[in-house]
Amino acid sequence: MSEDKREMFDEQDDGKVKESRRDFLKKIGVAAAATAAVPAATAKAVSIAETLQSHFELMSDEQKQKAIARLEKRYSEQFGKQTTVANTPAPDGVLFGYALNISKCIGCRRCVEACVRENNQSRDPKIQWIRVLRMNRGNLTFDPKHLNEGKPSSDPLGNYGIQSGGHADKAVGISGEAEHYYNPEQVPEENAFYFPVQCQQCEDPACTRACPVRATYRDPNGIVVIDYNWCIGCRMCQLACPYWARRFNWSEPVLPNEDMNPKTHYLGNRPRMVGVMEKCTFCLQRVRDGRYPACVEACPVGARKFGNLLDPESEVRKVLATKQVFRFKEDFNTEPKFFYYMD
Amino acid sequence: MAEEQMVSVGRRKGQDEVIADKRVFLKRAAAALGVVAAAGLTGTAVIQSARKVGGTNARARCAEEDVRQQQIMVGKQLLLMTEGEKQQMLDRILSSHSRKVS
Structure with a gap:
C-alpha cells in the first residue's frame, strides 16, 4: 500500500x-x-515579401502594384507623410539627351542642391549625384595639336585653358587637376572654370554590362536605371563606370522626414537602403511626366539643356547642330548622351 | 511477495531511467536554447558595433569616392567635335536606339 x-x-x-x-x-x-x-x-528590416520580390521588369502588373503598395506603406510610416511611388511608363518615341554649357556654368552648385532635394539623397553621409569639379584655367586642352608644344598657349575658342606639353613636374598630356571641395566666398572665381559631372546616360553603358544580376539596365528612353530591390551591392557597376557617377550606400541613408520628397518613382527617387547603388536618372519621376530634371530648372544661368534626341527641334538637338560640342571620355566608346558645349 | 517487490523495484528503476533520460534531454534542450540566445545576443552586439564603425567608415568611403572622382579628369583630353564627327555620333546613337534586338 x-x-x-x-x-x-x-x-x-x-x-x-x-x-x-x-x-x-x-x-x-x-x-x-x-x-x-x-x-x-x-535593422528597420525590409519586409520578407520585399526581400523576396522579383526583378521589377519581370513582375506581372499585379505583382508590381503589390510591391508599390508595400513600399508606399513603408515609406509613409517611416517618414510620417503620405508617400507615392509611381510606376509611370516610359513615353514612346523619346530618347533623352542632355547638354551642358561649360562656358556658362558658374559653379554655384544649385543643381547639386536641387538634385539632393528632389532625389531623396542621403544627408549623412552626404551622397550627391552631381559633382561640380573646379579646374584651373590652363589645365585642360581641347585641341590635341597643342599637347606636345611644351608651353602654355591661348585658346582661340575661349580662355578655357591649354595645358600644352609637359615639364619636369607634369608629364605631357596629364591635365585636369580638379577640386570638388572648393569653397570660395563667391563664384565664379577668376582663373577657374567648372565642370559638372553626373551620370552620362551612355547609349552603350559599361555599368549595365558589369552588373551580374541585371539590376541596372537602360530603359526605353535611354536612361540607365537601377532596381534598388534587385541590386546586390557588389559595386561592379561602380568600378565599370568611367565617370565615377555611381554612389554606393555604405550605411543606412539619413534622410530627415521634413526633407523627404514624397513624390517618388519606383526606378527613380524613392528612398534607398543600405548596400545598394544609386545614381542620376535625369529625374525619371519628372521627365516621364513631361517635366524638366530638377537640375535644369535650378540652374540660374541656363547652362543646362534637356530634350528629346529624336526630335530635331528639341533644345538638345539644336545645341548639337549649332554649338561646339564635346563628350567626356569619348575614347571609352560608351556613347554618352550627355554633351558639353561652349558658346 | 518477493516477486512483487522485484517487479515493483523493476518498475521504479524503469521510471528512474525515464526521468534520467528526460533530464538529459531537457539539459540538452536548455543548452541548445542557450546557444541560440547567446548567438542572437552576439549577433546583435556585432551588428551594433559594426554599425558604429560603419557610420564612420561610410563617411570615409564616401570621401574616398570623392577623391577618385576628382581624379577622373587626370590625363584626359577633351576634344571638340567637328561637324562631321557630331553627325556621325548622332547617327550612331540614333541607330543604336532604334536597333531591334532579336
Whole structure:
C-alpha cells in the first residue's frame, strides 16, 4: 500500500515537475526567439515579401502594384507623410539627351542642391549625384595639336585653358587637376572654370554590362536605371563606370522626414537602403511626366539643356547642330548622351 | 511477495531511467536554447558595433569616392567635335536606339 502511495506521489511530483519544466522551456524558447529576432527588428528590416520580390521588369502588373503598395506603406510610416511611388511608363518615341554649357556654368552648385532635394539623397553621409569639379584655367586642352608644344598657349575658342606639353613636374598630356571641395566666398572665381559631372546616360553603358544580376539596365528612353530591390551591392557597376557617377550606400541613408520628397518613382527617387547603388536618372519621376530634371530648372544661368534626341527641334538637338560640342571620355566608346558645349 | 517487490523495484528503476533520460534531454534542450540566445545576443552586439564603425567608415568611403572622382579628369583630353564627327555620333546613337534586338 505504501509502495502504491509512493508511486502516486512520484507520478504527481513527476507531473508537477514536467509542467514547471514546460513553462520554463516555453519561456526560454520565447526569450531565445525574441533575442534572435532583435537584429532583424532593429535593422528597420525590409519586409520578407520585399526581400523576396522579383526583378521589377519581370513582375506581372499585379505583382508590381503589390510591391508599390508595400513600399508606399513603408515609406509613409517611416517618414510620417503620405508617400507615392509611381510606376509611370516610359513615353514612346523619346530618347533623352542632355547638354551642358561649360562656358556658362558658374559653379554655384544649385543643381547639386536641387538634385539632393528632389532625389531623396542621403544627408549623412552626404551622397550627391552631381559633382561640380573646379579646374584651373590652363589645365585642360581641347585641341590635341597643342599637347606636345611644351608651353602654355591661348585658346582661340575661349580662355578655357591649354595645358600644352609637359615639364619636369607634369608629364605631357596629364591635365585636369580638379577640386570638388572648393569653397570660395563667391563664384565664379577668376582663373577657374567648372565642370559638372553626373551620370552620362551612355547609349552603350559599361555599368549595365558589369552588373551580374541585371539590376541596372537602360530603359526605353535611354536612361540607365537601377532596381534598388534587385541590386546586390557588389559595386561592379561602380568600378565599370568611367565617370565615377555611381554612389554606393555604405550605411543606412539619413534622410530627415521634413526633407523627404514624397513624390517618388519606383526606378527613380524613392528612398534607398543600405548596400545598394544609386545614381542620376535625369529625374525619371519628372521627365516621364513631361517635366524638366530638377537640375535644369535650378540652374540660374541656363547652362543646362534637356530634350528629346529624336526630335530635331528639341533644345538638345539644336545645341548639337549649332554649338561646339564635346563628350567626356569619348575614347571609352560608351556613347554618352550627355554633351558639353561652349558658346 | 518477493516477486512483487522485484517487479515493483523493476518498475521504479524503469521510471528512474525515464526521468534520467528526460533530464538529459531537457539539459540538452536548455543548452541548445542557450546557444541560440547567446548567438542572437552576439549577433546583435556585432551588428551594433559594426554599425558604429560603419557610420564612420561610410563617411570615409564616401570621401574616398570623392577623391577618385576628382581624379577622373587626370590625363584626359577633351576634344571638340567637328561637324562631321557630331553627325556621325548622332547617327550612331540614333541607330543604336532604334536597333531591334532579336
